[in-house]
Amino acid sequence: MADSRPRNDTPLGANAGAADTTFVLDIGGTWTRASSWPLSAETVVTTVRTPSRTNSPEMPAGDLVEQLVDLIVALVPDQVASKVAISLGAALDHHRGVVYGSAPLWGDSTTDVPISARLHARCPHVQWVVTNDVTAMLAAYRAAHPELHTTKIAVVTVSSGIAARYDDPNSRTMPTDPAGLQGEIGHLPAVTNGLHLDCACGEFDHVAAFASGPGLRAVAEAIATRTEPDVPANHAVVLSPAAFERTFAAALDADDPFAHHVLREAVNPIADVFTYLLTTQPDIERIVMAGGVIESIGMHYHRAVLRRMRQRGVYYTSNSHPTWLDSVVVLAQSPEETSPLVGAAILASAQSGRAA
Numbered sequence: 001m002a003d004s005r006p007r008n009d010t011p012l013g014a015n016a017g018a019a020d021t022t023f024v025l026d027i028g029g030t031w032t033r034a035s036s037w038p039l040s041a042e043t044v045v046t047t048v049r050t051p052s053r054t055n056s057p058e059m060p061a062g063d064l065v066e067q068l069v070d071l072i073v074a075l076v077p078d079q080v081a082s083k084v085a086i087s088l089g090a091a092l093d094h095h096r097g098v099v100y101g102s103a104p105l106w107g108d109s110t111t112d113v114p115i116s117a118r119l120h121a122r123c124p125h126v127q128w129v130v131t132n133d134v135t136a137m138l139a140a141y142r143a144a145h146p147e148l149h150t151t152k153i154a155v156v157t158v159s160s161g162i163a164a165r166y167d168d169p170n171s172r173t174m175p176t177d178p179a180g181l182q183g184e185i186g187h188l189p190a191v192t193n194g195l196h197l198d199c200a201c202g203e204f205d206h207v208a209a210f211a212s213g214p215g216l217r218a219v220a221e222a223i224a225t226r227t228e229p230d231v232p233a234n235h236a237v238v239l240s241p242a243a244f245e246r247t248f249a250a251a252l253d254a255d256d257p258f259a260h261h262v263l264r265e266a267v268n269p270i271a272d273v274f275t276y277l278l279t280t281q282p283d284i285e286r287i288v289m290a291g292g293v294i295e296s297i298g299m300h301y302h303r304a305v306l307r308r309m310r311q312r313g314v315y316y317t318s319n320s321h322p323t324w325l326d327s328v329v330v331l332a333q334s335p336e337e338t339s340p341l342v343g344a345a346i347l348a349s350a351q352s353g354r355a356a
């Protein structure tokens, strides 16, 4: 029987040199990036579409897993005794390297995927180290900010999915639950304003169903198709999957009332999660938002989150100390600051061949 006690022994931010890693991959719901390691100004990062539920909604999860393993093996150069660090956008047991699920990658499939073992079976001469992407982002942020070594930080990714990760700055370990998980906030229940949306995990009304990249489009569609007297019918947002992201960002920049209405409705659930976080863990000094959605519309997203937290935020304190929220909830300053490629290499060095 598996040990069910909460565990707390995943070191973060150690061995920042990551000298023994030779190749790194960052696998997200939409894109996979791959590069030799260490990165340099001359390094070419290969970017390809991930075989995933996000990109191929009709494909069975088992086929997507097979294609992903094929892709990883194809991208990694054939080197003897190399060490490959992988950042994976999936909920995984931080101790066994088993993937429990990933809505952006495999939809509502709940079949465990022993990804490290599958890769080892294909290429036993390679040392595979698979890390959760948000854990990697936190490790990269830690490495970029040594001045914050005593500060309790949570990194939150907002992309095709949503998740958060924090560590204990004193021990440099990452607390996990009995399943080896932490911070899967995208699948917390969302309090919504009359909208009801399916989550890619198979449940409904989860935070990611509203506040993720696909969630934003779902909220826009839902609002556009219901008649509301205060929502303008004519707007600059094109709802098709191919055009939404670009036109939504442009509409926010142009102060389109529909776009801002959609954004406010979409971010309320994640703003509420931040409120719960700061209410129960007021020692969190920084919540860093990063990921693809933030890179695209971060300033607008940040403003909408803070608006909700000022209106319905931390009891008493949101009003009595209004600047507190501004100092805690911040945007990553650049994609490099929370690079999963960098974080995966750091963790691979610290973890010595097992899942991180």
Ligand SMILES: [Zn+2]
Pocket (backbone or CB within 6 Å): 103, 186, 187, 199, 200, 201, 202, 203, 206, 208
């Ligand atoms: Zn969900």
